Amino acid sequence: MADLAEHEERAIRDYVNGQSPPDDQAGLVQRVRGQRILGRTHEVFDVHCSKTRWWVITDPMNLYLQTDFPEAEQALIFHIGLGAFLAERSRAELPIEDEEHVTAPWRRYRDALEVMNEAGEAEDFQSVGIKCRDALIALGKLYQSADWIGELSEPPKVADFKGWGAIYAERLSKDRVRNYVKALVEKTWDLTVALQHNSNATPFDADLVLEATAHLISTLGRLVRRHLDGEPERCPRCESYRLDEDIEHDDERRGFDVSMVCAACGWRSERQFISWNEHFEGTRLLEYLAGPGTGISDRLHRGESQPCTT
Incomplete structure:
Protein backbone atom coordinates (compact mmCIF):
# COMPACT_ATOMS: atom_id res chain seq x y z
CA MET A 1 0.00 0.00 0.00
CA ALA A 2 1.44 3.36 -1.08
CA ASP A 3 2.48 5.85 1.59
CA LEU A 4 0.08 8.70 2.23
CA ALA A 5 1.50 11.96 0.85
CA GLU A 6 1.52 14.94 3.17
CA HIS A 7 -0.88 17.01 1.07
CA GLU A 8 -3.26 14.05 0.71
CA GLU A 9 -3.32 13.56 4.48
CA ARG A 10 -3.94 17.27 5.01
CA ALA A 11 -6.82 17.26 2.50
CA ILE A 12 -8.52 14.37 4.34
CA ARG A 13 -7.95 15.99 7.73
CA ASP A 14 -9.29 19.35 6.54
CA TYR A 15 -12.37 17.64 5.12
CA VAL A 16 -13.13 15.82 8.38
CA ASN A 17 -12.48 18.94 10.46
CA GLY A 18 -14.88 20.87 8.27
CA GLN A 19 -17.58 18.30 9.01
CA SER A 20 -16.85 18.02 12.74
CA PRO A 21 -17.37 20.27 15.79
CA PRO A 22 -14.34 22.18 17.17
CA ASP A 23 -13.94 19.78 20.10
CA ASP A 24 -13.77 16.67 17.88
CA GLN A 25 -11.04 17.37 15.33
CA ALA A 26 -9.03 14.87 13.29
CA GLY A 27 -5.77 13.39 14.52
CA LEU A 28 -4.37 10.22 12.98
CA VAL A 29 -5.16 9.67 9.28
CA GLN A 30 -4.35 6.30 7.68
CA ARG A 31 -5.00 4.94 4.21
CA VAL A 32 -6.72 1.56 4.53
CA ARG A 33 -7.21 0.48 0.93
CA GLY A 34 -7.90 1.59 -2.59
CA GLN A 35 -10.22 -0.26 -4.91
CA ARG A 36 -11.13 0.39 -8.54
CA ILE A 37 -14.79 -0.37 -9.25
CA LEU A 38 -16.51 0.29 -12.57
CA GLY A 39 -13.70 2.55 -13.69
CA ARG A 40 -13.56 4.69 -10.51
CA THR A 41 -10.95 4.33 -7.79
CA HIS A 42 -12.29 4.67 -4.25
CA GLU A 43 -9.71 5.32 -1.51
CA VAL A 44 -10.65 4.38 2.07
CA PHE A 45 -9.09 6.23 5.02
CA ASP A 46 -9.27 5.54 8.74
CA VAL A 47 -9.51 8.87 10.60
CA HIS A 48 -9.21 9.16 14.39
CA CYS A 49 -10.82 12.21 15.96
CA SER A 50 -10.85 13.31 19.58
CA LYS A 51 -14.18 11.63 20.27
CA THR A 52 -15.16 9.73 17.14
CA ARG A 53 -13.62 7.61 14.42
CA TRP A 54 -14.54 7.79 10.75
CA TRP A 55 -14.13 5.99 7.48
CA VAL A 56 -13.51 8.57 4.77
CA ILE A 57 -14.10 7.31 1.21
CA THR A 58 -13.34 9.23 -1.96
CA ASP A 59 -14.84 9.80 -5.41
CA PRO A 60 -17.04 11.41 -4.28
CA MET A 61 -15.65 12.11 -0.80
CA ASN A 62 -17.89 11.22 2.13
CA LEU A 63 -17.42 10.07 5.71
CA TYR A 64 -19.11 7.32 7.73
CA LEU A 65 -19.09 6.66 11.46
CA GLN A 66 -17.25 3.47 12.35
CA THR A 67 -19.87 2.76 15.00
CA ASP A 68 -22.38 2.45 12.12
CA PHE A 69 -19.97 0.53 9.85
CA PRO A 70 -17.48 -1.50 11.92
CA GLU A 71 -15.72 -2.85 8.81
CA ALA A 72 -14.22 -0.72 6.04
CA GLU A 73 -15.74 -3.00 3.40
CA GLN A 74 -19.23 -2.35 4.80
CA ALA A 75 -18.75 1.39 4.46
CA LEU A 76 -17.35 1.00 0.93
CA ILE A 77 -20.34 -1.10 -0.19
CA PHE A 78 -22.76 1.47 1.24
CA HIS A 79 -20.75 4.29 -0.36
CA ILE A 80 -20.89 2.66 -3.80
CA GLY A 81 -24.61 1.90 -3.46
CA LEU A 82 -25.32 5.46 -2.37
CA GLY A 83 -23.32 6.71 -5.33
CA ALA A 84 -25.32 4.56 -7.75
CA PHE A 85 -28.59 5.84 -6.28
CA LEU A 86 -27.47 9.45 -6.57
CA ALA A 87 -26.20 8.80 -10.10
CA GLU A 88 -29.67 7.72 -11.17
CA ARG A 89 -31.15 10.85 -9.62
CA SER A 90 -28.53 12.97 -11.34
CA ARG A 91 -29.09 11.41 -14.77
CA ALA A 92 -29.92 14.87 -16.07
CA GLU A 93 -26.66 16.36 -14.81
CA LEU A 94 -23.23 16.77 -16.35
CA PRO A 95 -20.05 17.99 -14.68
CA ILE A 96 -20.33 21.77 -14.89
CA GLU A 97 -16.98 22.02 -16.69
CA ASP A 98 -18.39 19.81 -19.47
CA GLU A 99 -21.96 21.09 -19.54
CA GLU A 100 -20.88 24.69 -20.12
CA HIS A 101 -19.67 23.61 -23.57
CA VAL A 102 -22.90 21.82 -24.56
CA THR A 103 -25.59 23.77 -22.70
CA ALA A 104 -28.19 24.03 -25.49
CA PRO A 105 -28.21 20.35 -26.55
CA TRP A 106 -28.10 19.20 -22.93
CA ARG A 107 -31.20 21.27 -22.15
CA ARG A 108 -33.02 19.48 -24.97
CA TYR A 109 -31.76 16.16 -23.66
CA ARG A 110 -33.36 17.00 -20.30
CA ASP A 111 -36.62 17.52 -22.19
CA ALA A 112 -36.28 13.96 -23.50
CA LEU A 113 -35.78 12.69 -19.93
CA GLU A 114 -38.95 14.44 -18.82
CA VAL A 115 -40.89 12.79 -21.63
CA MET A 116 -39.43 9.43 -20.61
CA ASN A 117 -40.46 9.91 -16.98
CA GLU A 118 -44.10 10.21 -18.08
CA ALA A 119 -43.96 7.66 -20.92
CA GLY A 120 -46.16 4.58 -20.92
CA GLU A 121 -47.10 3.79 -24.51
CA ALA A 122 -45.17 3.18 -27.72
CA GLU A 123 -45.96 6.66 -29.05
CA ASP A 124 -44.52 8.17 -25.86
CA PHE A 125 -41.27 6.30 -26.39
CA GLN A 126 -41.23 7.50 -29.99
CA SER A 127 -41.47 11.06 -28.65
CA VAL A 128 -38.30 10.38 -26.66
CA GLY A 129 -36.59 9.67 -29.98
CA ILE A 130 -37.84 12.95 -31.42
CA LYS A 131 -36.53 14.89 -28.42
CA CYS A 132 -33.16 13.17 -28.63
CA ARG A 133 -32.98 13.94 -32.34
CA ASP A 134 -33.64 17.60 -31.54
CA ALA A 135 -30.83 17.51 -28.98
CA LEU A 136 -28.42 16.12 -31.58
CA ILE A 137 -29.42 18.74 -34.15
CA ALA A 138 -28.73 21.42 -31.52
CA LEU A 139 -25.37 19.77 -30.89
CA GLY A 140 -24.56 19.90 -34.59
CA LYS A 141 -25.38 23.61 -34.76
CA LEU A 142 -23.39 24.49 -31.67
CA TYR A 143 -19.89 25.01 -33.06
CA GLN A 144 -20.45 25.67 -36.75
CA SER A 145 -18.83 29.11 -36.36
CA ALA A 146 -16.06 28.12 -33.95
CA ASP A 147 -12.53 29.24 -34.79
CA TRP A 148 -11.19 25.70 -34.52
CA ILE A 149 -13.46 24.55 -37.37
CA GLY A 150 -11.33 26.44 -39.87
CA GLU A 151 -12.18 26.92 -43.54
CA LEU A 152 -14.61 24.48 -45.16
CA SER A 153 -14.84 24.20 -48.93
CA GLU A 154 -18.34 22.70 -48.79
CA PRO A 155 -19.88 23.04 -45.32
CA PRO A 156 -22.82 20.71 -44.56
CA LYS A 157 -26.34 22.04 -44.28
CA VAL A 158 -27.15 23.65 -40.93
CA ALA A 159 -29.29 20.74 -39.70
CA ASP A 160 -26.98 18.01 -41.06
CA PHE A 161 -25.92 16.52 -37.74
CA LYS A 162 -23.92 13.67 -39.26
CA GLY A 163 -21.98 16.06 -41.46
CA TRP A 164 -21.12 18.49 -38.67
CA GLY A 165 -20.50 15.69 -36.19
CA ALA A 166 -17.88 14.20 -38.52
CA ILE A 167 -16.20 17.61 -38.81
CA TYR A 168 -16.16 18.01 -35.02
CA ALA A 169 -14.54 14.57 -34.72
CA GLU A 170 -11.90 15.56 -37.29
CA ARG A 171 -11.03 18.82 -35.55
CA LEU A 172 -11.18 17.69 -31.91
CA SER A 173 -9.66 14.20 -31.95
CA LYS A 174 -7.26 11.97 -33.83
CA ASP A 175 -6.43 8.36 -34.64
CA ARG A 176 -8.69 5.80 -32.98
CA VAL A 177 -10.53 8.35 -30.87
CA ARG A 178 -11.50 10.14 -34.07
CA ASN A 179 -12.84 6.92 -35.58
CA TYR A 180 -14.71 6.18 -32.37
CA VAL A 181 -16.37 9.61 -32.23
CA LYS A 182 -17.34 9.42 -35.91
CA ALA A 183 -18.97 6.05 -35.27
CA LEU A 184 -20.78 7.50 -32.24
CA VAL A 185 -22.13 10.34 -34.36
CA GLU A 186 -23.43 8.06 -37.09
CA LYS A 187 -24.84 5.28 -34.94
CA THR A 188 -26.44 7.55 -32.33
CA TRP A 189 -28.25 9.54 -34.99
CA ASP A 190 -29.47 6.32 -36.62
CA LEU A 191 -30.78 5.09 -33.26
CA THR A 192 -32.77 8.25 -32.60
CA VAL A 193 -34.35 8.24 -36.06
CA ALA A 194 -35.17 4.52 -35.77
CA LEU A 195 -36.88 5.10 -32.41
CA GLN A 196 -38.85 8.01 -33.80
CA HIS A 197 -40.37 5.75 -36.48
CA ASN A 198 -40.74 2.59 -34.35
CA SER A 199 -44.45 2.11 -33.70
CA ASN A 200 -43.60 -0.83 -31.40
CA ALA A 201 -41.09 1.10 -29.30
CA THR A 202 -40.48 -0.16 -25.76
CA PRO A 203 -38.97 1.38 -22.61
CA PHE A 204 -35.75 -0.49 -23.40
CA ASP A 205 -35.53 1.15 -26.83
CA ALA A 206 -36.07 4.62 -25.37
CA ASP A 207 -33.55 4.09 -22.56
CA LEU A 208 -30.95 2.90 -25.04
CA VAL A 209 -31.39 6.05 -27.14
CA LEU A 210 -31.29 8.28 -24.04
CA GLU A 211 -28.03 6.74 -22.88
CA ALA A 212 -26.47 6.94 -26.35
CA THR A 213 -27.52 10.58 -26.75
CA ALA A 214 -26.22 11.59 -23.33
CA HIS A 215 -22.92 9.83 -23.98
CA LEU A 216 -22.40 11.57 -27.30
CA ILE A 217 -23.24 15.03 -25.94
CA SER A 218 -20.97 14.58 -22.92
CA THR A 219 -18.19 13.21 -25.14
CA LEU A 220 -18.26 16.30 -27.32
CA GLY A 221 -18.32 18.52 -24.23
CA ARG A 222 -15.17 16.81 -22.96
CA LEU A 223 -13.45 17.05 -26.33
CA VAL A 224 -14.14 20.78 -26.54
CA ARG A 225 -12.94 21.27 -22.96
CA ARG A 226 -9.74 19.35 -23.68
CA HIS A 227 -9.18 21.40 -26.82
CA LEU A 228 -9.55 24.66 -24.89
CA ASP A 229 -7.63 23.56 -21.78
CA GLY A 230 -4.83 21.70 -23.54
CA GLU A 231 -3.22 18.48 -22.40
CA PRO A 232 -2.95 17.85 -18.63
CA GLU A 233 0.33 18.72 -16.92
CA ARG A 234 2.81 16.01 -15.98
CA CYS A 235 5.37 15.88 -13.22
CA PRO A 236 8.73 17.16 -14.53
CA ARG A 237 10.51 14.49 -12.48
CA CYS A 238 8.54 11.27 -13.04
CA GLU A 239 6.01 12.31 -15.74
CA SER A 240 3.06 11.28 -13.56
CA TYR A 241 -0.32 12.96 -14.06
CA ARG A 242 -0.91 12.94 -10.30
Missing part, protein backbone atom coordinates in the same frame (compact mmCIF):
# COMPACT_ATOMS: atom_id res chain seq x y z
CA LEU A 243 -0.24 16.65 -9.84
CA ASP A 244 -2.32 18.47 -7.26
CA GLU A 245 -2.51 22.09 -6.17
CA ASP A 246 -1.49 22.25 -2.52
CA ILE A 247 -2.69 25.22 -0.47
CA GLU A 248 -1.21 25.89 2.98
CA HIS A 249 -2.82 28.64 5.03
CA ASP A 250 -0.54 31.06 6.85
CA ASP A 251 -2.53 33.00 9.46
CA GLU A 252 0.49 34.95 10.70
CA ARG A 253 1.19 36.43 7.28
CA ARG A 254 -2.57 36.57 6.51
CA GLY A 255 -2.53 34.59 3.30
CA PHE A 256 -1.60 31.20 1.88
CA ASP A 257 1.20 29.36 0.07
CA VAL A 258 0.35 27.65 -3.23
CA SER A 259 2.44 24.98 -4.93
CA MET A 260 2.03 21.99 -7.22
CA VAL A 261 2.93 18.63 -5.72
CA CYS A 262 3.24 15.18 -7.29
CA ALA A 263 1.52 12.43 -5.33
CA ALA A 264 3.60 9.80 -7.14
CA CYS A 265 7.17 10.91 -6.42
CA GLY A 266 6.82 13.83 -4.00
CA TRP A 267 8.19 16.52 -6.33
CA ARG A 268 7.01 19.99 -5.37
CA SER A 269 7.12 23.24 -7.30
CA GLU A 270 8.35 26.46 -5.72
CA ARG A 271 5.84 27.78 -3.19
CA GLN A 272 4.14 31.07 -4.01
CA PHE A 273 2.74 33.18 -1.19
CA ILE A 274 -0.51 35.04 -1.89
CA SER A 275 -1.99 37.44 0.65
CA TRP A 276 -5.73 37.61 1.20
CA ASN A 277 -5.76 41.21 -0.04
CA GLU A 278 -3.88 40.22 -3.17
CA HIS A 279 -6.18 37.25 -3.75
CA PHE A 280 -9.36 39.29 -3.51
CA GLU A 281 -8.02 42.54 -4.97
CA GLY A 282 -10.32 43.95 -7.62
CA THR A 283 -13.08 41.40 -7.03
CA ARG A 284 -16.65 42.08 -6.11
CA LEU A 285 -16.22 39.89 -3.04
CA LEU A 286 -13.63 42.23 -1.58
CA GLU A 287 -15.87 45.21 -2.32
CA TYR A 288 -18.73 43.47 -0.53
CA LEU A 289 -16.60 42.44 2.46
CA ALA A 290 -15.14 45.92 2.80
CA GLY A 291 -18.41 47.70 2.15
CA PRO A 292 -20.61 49.52 4.65
CA GLY A 293 -22.83 47.43 6.85
CA THR A 294 -20.70 44.29 6.80
CA GLY A 295 -19.05 44.98 10.16
CA ILE A 296 -15.59 44.08 8.90
CA SER A 297 -14.64 47.02 6.69
CA ASP A 298 -12.30 48.57 9.23
CA ARG A 299 -10.85 45.19 10.17
CA LEU A 300 -9.96 44.46 6.56
CA HIS A 301 -8.15 47.77 6.23
CA ARG A 302 -6.29 47.14 9.49
CA GLY A 303 -5.45 43.58 8.38
CA GLU A 304 -6.95 42.08 11.55
CA SER A 305 -9.17 39.53 9.80
CA GLN A 306 -9.19 38.16 6.29
CA PRO A 307 -11.72 35.99 4.47
CA CYS A 308 -11.01 32.32 3.80
CA THR A 309 -11.26 30.77 0.33
CA THR A 310 -11.96 27.21 1.37
